[in-house]
Amino acid sequence: MTLSTSALGGLLQRHQNDPSRLVQILREVQDANGVISPRDVTELAQALGLPRARVEGVAGFYSFLSTVPRGQYRVLFSDNITDQLQGSHALRDSLCHAFEVHLDELSRDGLVSIGATSCTGLGDQGPALLVNGRAIGRLDPGRIGVIAALIRGRTPLDRWPKELFAVTDTIHRADLLLASRLEPGEAIDAAIVRGAQGTIEEVKQSRLRGRGGAGFSTATKWEACRVTPGPERFVVCNADEGEPGTFKDRVLLRQFADLVVEGMTVCAWAVGAQKGFIYLRGEYLFLLDHLEAVLQRRREAGLLGHHLRDQETFDFDVEVHLGAGAYVCGEESALIESLEGKRGIPRNRPPYPVTHGYKQKPTVVNNVETLAAAALIARHGAAWFTAKGTATSAGTKIHSVSGDVARPGLYELPWGTTIAELLELAGAKNTQAVQVGGPSGVCLASDGFKRRFGFEDVPTAGAFMVFDSSRAMVEVAENFARFFAHESCGFCTPCRVGTTLMHRALQRIVAGHGTKRDLKELKYVAQLLKVASHCGLGTTAGNPVLDTLERFRPSYQRRIRSFDVLPSFDLDQALAPAREITGRDDPEAHFEEDAP
Amino acid sequence: MTHGTFELDGREVPFSPGQTILQAALAASVYIPHLCYHPEFKPHGSCKVCTVKVNGRPMSSCTTPAQEGQQVESNTPEINEARRTLVQFLFVEGNHFCPSCEQSGRCTLQATGYALGMTNPQFNPLFPNRPVDASHPDILLDFNRCILCELCVRASGEVDGKSVFALSGRGITKHLIVNAESGKLGDTELSVGDKAVEVCPVGVILRKRKGFDEPIGRRRYDIAAIDEFAAAAPKGGTP
Ligand SMILES: Cc1cc2nc3c(=O)[nH]c(=O)nc-3n(C[C@H](O)[C@H](O)[C@H](O)COP(=O)(O)O)c2cc1C
Numbered sequence: 001m002t003l004s005t006s007a008l009g010g011l012l013q014r015h016q017n018d019p020s021r022l023v024q025i026l027r028e029v030q031d032a033n034g035v036i037s038p039r040d041v042t043e044l045a046q047a048l049g050l051p052r053a054r055v056e057g058v059a060g061f062y063s064f065l066s067t068v069p070r071g072q073y074r075v076l077f078s079d080n081i082t083d084q085l086q087g088s089h090a091l092r093d094s095l096c097h098a099f100e101v102h103l104d105e106l107s108r109d110g111l112v113s114i115g116a117t118s119c120t121g122l123g124d125q126g127p128a129l130l131v132n133g134r135a136i137g138r139l140d141p142g143r144i145g146v147i148a149a150l151i152r153g154r155t156p157l158d159r160w161p162k163e164l165f166a167v168t169d170t171i172h173r174a175d176l177l178l179a180s181r182l183e184p185g186e187a188i189d190a191a192i193v194r195g196a197q198g199t200i201e202e203v204k205q206s207r208l209r210g211r212g213g214a215g216f217s218t219a220t221k222w223e224a225c226r227v228t229p230g231p232e233r234f235v236v237c238n239a240d241e242g243e244p245g246t247f248k249d250r251v252l253l254r255q256f257a258d259l260v261v262e263g264m265t266v267c268a269w270a271v272g273a274q275k276g277f278i279y280l281r282g283e284y285l286f287l288l289d290h291l292e293a294v295l296q297r298r299r300e301a302g303l304l305g306h307h308l309r310d311q312e313t314f315d316f317d318v319e320v321h322l323g324a325g326a327y328v329c330g331e332e333s334a335l336i337e338s339l340e341g342k343r344g345i346p347r348n349r350p351p352y353p354v355t356h357g358y359k360q361k362p363t364v365v366n367n368v369e370t371l372a373a374a375a376l377i378a379r380h381g382a383a384w385f386t387a388k389g390t391a392t393s394a395g396t397k398i399h400s401v402s403g404d405v406a407r408p409g410l411y412e413l414p415w416g417t418t419i420a421e422l423l424e425l426a427g428a429k430n431t432q433a434v435q436v437g438g439p440s441g442v443c444l445a446s447d448g449f450k451r452r453f454g455f456e457d458v459p460t461a462g463a464f465m466v467f468d469s470s471r472a473m474v475e476v477a478e479n480f481a482r483f484f485a486h487e488s489c490g491f492c493t494p495c496r497v498g499t500t501l502m503h504r505a506l507q508r509i510v511a512g513h514g515t516k517r518d519l520k521e522l523k524y525v526a527q528l529l530k531v532a533s534h535c536g537l538g539t540t541a542g543n544p545v546l547d548t549l550e551r552f553r554p555s556y557q558r559r560i561r562s563f564d565v566l567p568s569f570d571l572d573q574a575l576a577p578a579r580e581i582t583g584r585d586d587p588e589a590h591f592e593e594d595a596p
Numbered sequence: 597m598t599h600g601t602f603e604l605d606g607r608e609v610p611f612s613p614g615q616t617i618l619q620a621a622l623a624a625s626v627y628i629p630h631l632c633y634h635p636e637f638k639p640h641g642s643c644k645v646c647t648v649k650v651n652g653r654p655m656s657s658c659t660t661p662a663q664e665g666q667q668v669e670s671n672t673p674e675i676n677e678a679r680r681t682l683v684q685f686l687f688v689e690g691n692h693f694c695p696s697c698e699q700s701g702r703c704t705l706q707a708t709g710y711a712l713g714m715t716n717p718q719f720n721p722l723f724p725n726r727p728v729d730a731s732h733p734d735i736l737l738d739f740n741r742c743i744l745c746e747l748c749v750r751a752s753g754e755v756d757g758k759s760v761f762a763l764s765g766r767g768i769t770k771h772l773i774v775n776a777e778s779g780k781l782g783d784t785e786l787s788v789g790d791k792a793v794e795v796c797p798v799g800v801i802l803r804k805r806k807g808f809d810e811p812i813g814r815r816r817y818d819i820a821a822i823d824e825f826a827a828a829a830p831k832g833g834t835p
């Protein structure tokens with residue numbers, strides 16, 4: 001169960017024994033061996049000159065790394081609400097049943113372990129799972145049966161039917177970005193003609209704002225990086241796309257990879273950066289080969305490398321780094337920590353990445369979609385971009401639509417479009433609620449459907465999940481609370497403890513054991529997280545609770561006991577271990593409760 | 597050298613260049629509750645007990661640079677309630693049975709709870725399973741009381757040069773680990789005289805054979821409340 005010293009040596013050599021590549025190294029050890037053993041940790045630490053405990057701490061941070069043996073086949077079901085509403089829990093239970101294992105438990109023969117993971121970015125083709133890191137969507141009982149047979153036959157993953165791993169990209173509405181046809185190099189050439197300062201000026205005129213959530217002015221960010229003195233600068237493409245319900249970056253990276261890298265190159269020219277990183281979420285492993293191929297093609301075409309476009313001062317190349325299962329690594333400073341081979345803990349700010357980013361050097365971090373837009377702005381000019389959208393929100397926004405709609409997929413719409421219009425386009429019926437921007441965004445009821453997408457009204461990073469009137473919104477809140485509790489990095493007290501307390505309270509309520517006091521506690525904790533947390537994960541983790549409590553209170557009340565305190569204890573559940581041991585499941589082995 | 601002043605609960609507080617709000621307040625003998633801050637280490641900003649409002653916005657006072665003319669609110673019922681809740685979070689997250697703890701009376705967590713008027717844990721305890729580590733000849737580790745302030749991590753790395761401690765896991769499963777393949781403290785280089793041993797604010801890193809040298813009831817915080825110490829003896833004046 002330990003990698004041979006020579007295998008480890010080769011792997012380390014490929015990474016030049018560079019401690020800042022620790023996350024990449026650990027990923028490969030995990031991949032090669034299914035586990036990072038205590039011995040591996042010791043040897044890696046020695047080779048990299050790091051304290052052993054540091055290496056162990058990094059391995060312990062990321063969901064896809066494991067220091068204890070998992071199954072030879074490690075199956076992780078995507079646990080977003082859209083998966084859940086499409087029946088993922090029943091599918092998961094049936095697979096557990098097929099191998100007679102409990103969730104998160106290793107089967108006795110070491111063959112399989114089955115667990116859950118946060119949204120895998122296949123909301124348009126769920127329910128989904130990852131097997132040894134490889135994504136499979138469109139699950140149904142038939143496909144689960146196929147998967148079970150392949151595992152039972154110990155078929156190596158590369159001999160599984162290709163069709164299982166097929167990911168399709170559905171674009172229902174294309175506009176500025178998704179309908180673009182840019183020849184590689186066109187935007188770079190236009191930027192060179194304008195000059196670095198002129199390029200930033202053009203981006204400024206376009207009023208482009210970040211598509212990753214915060215909506216910060218892209219030109220301001222680039223300018224701040226450009227004017228910070230120092231010999232080295234970096235451009236990072238944030239392809240972590242961890243927000244549940246979002247999958248537009250996945251499509252951009254597959255269909256428009258050249259455009260995205262072109263945007264990074266334009267940014268590098270404008271700010272004077274020599275090196276770029278694409279921080280690709282581990283769930284999108286299936287995009288890695290494609291991205292590497294695009295980068296290689298661009299190197300061969302002289303669009304990456306030395307003296308780009310014959311400019312003596314223009315050297316730029318891009319490297320892909322894979323994440324390893326941590327939503328918080330989408331937060332830009334946590335992302336940089338992860339790029340440096342550390343635990344993904346958000347930094348104290350100030351200073352900001354534009355002045356003290358990767359290796360404390362000036363660094364621009366931009367979302368995939370922002371960079372794609374920037375490339376097109378460099379090519380077509382600001383006016384082309386501002387012709388769409390509103391005064392505060394120029395251009396278009398790509399929405400990833402999933403949930404209770406007839407036509408899930410991507411919709412690129414000008415900012416200023418109403419929510420009702422998107423619901424109509426996607427074929428939503430009897431819509432009760434929409435979650436805009438993912439769990440960290442906002443949950444709206446029908447009285448909010450007249451509102452418009454835009455930084456001035458309903459901002460969004462791109463997730464759009466629809467719930468029809470058959471759905472219990474308290475279950476949606478419980479799913480999101482589970483997500484935040486699972487993804488909290490644990491650095492600060494309010495988020496580390498508060499997300500778990502919120503989740504436990506919601507679990508009690510969903511199970512019918514909640515009290516009025518739980519409602520009060522939920523609201524109080526959610527508000528505390530907003531004011532006291534260290535980063536955006538914690539400050540937004542209470543949003544789904546506060547929104548659903550405000551707009552869908554009856555959904556909670558239907559399950560609440562009238563008492564103020566107790567009975568938070570589920571007597572029937574407490575008997576479960578006894579049932580397990582005695583192998584009984586008859587009515588006598590259950591605790592029958594009086595109706596409340 | 598004074599650089600300027602800011603206003604803290606209506607009182608002018610001077611600060612020198614590079615000081616954070618908490619550092620300047622402590623230097624001026626004004627107590628702002630805090631747990632993960634220690635004057636000998638770079639501010640960490642994780643416990644959030646030092647939260648204040650700066651010009652109306654909640655900020656960690658230990659990491660926020662002091663600036664001329666800032667309006668800082670600290671000792672208000674609203675802020676103290678939030679701090680009390682955070683201390684309660686730390687209590688329910690671990691297993692704290694103060695009467696049987698060797699650190700009782702000198703524990704910063706306990707003293708801060710008292711100072712904030714905490715009378716009960718408020719939330720359902722999480723009762724984590726955290727076995728103790730008695731493998732070291734001179735030192736006992738009782739993880740049940742760890743508040744994850746990382747002071748031992750910082751002390752062992754920066755002062756002792758041993759990196760005996762680190763954190764692993766994440767979220768609510770985040771936990772302290774030691775620098776040994778066996779996972780046991782006895783296999784690390786930790787020794788009794790290390791800064792890391794001295795710096796733990798609660799009862800995790802304990803010296804063996806030294807139990808109850810001073811009777812409970814006569815200890816540091818039994819005699820005076822933690823805020824009175826701050827008022828009497830300025831500390832943390834240097835960043
Ligand atoms: C918890 C958390 C997760 C985030 N995840 C992402 C992400 O997956 N992708 C992204 O582009 N931005 C994400 N962000 C926002 C980034 O911190 C950052 O603002 C963004 O990458 C900047 O790029 P932009 O200006 O182009 O939007 C996240 C922020 C937080 C607080």
Ligand code: SF4
Nearest residue numbers: 489491492495535538
């Ligand atoms: S808010 Fe949550 S994710 Fe952010 S630093 Fe604190 S614990 Fe980590």
Ligand code: SF4
Nearest residue numbers: 742743745746748796
């Ligand atoms: S052992 Fe003590 S010093 Fe170390 S993190 Fe825990 S509480 Fe802090």
Ligand code: FES
Nearest residue numbers: 641643644646658
């Ligand atoms: S003392 Fe400031 S966050 Fe802990």
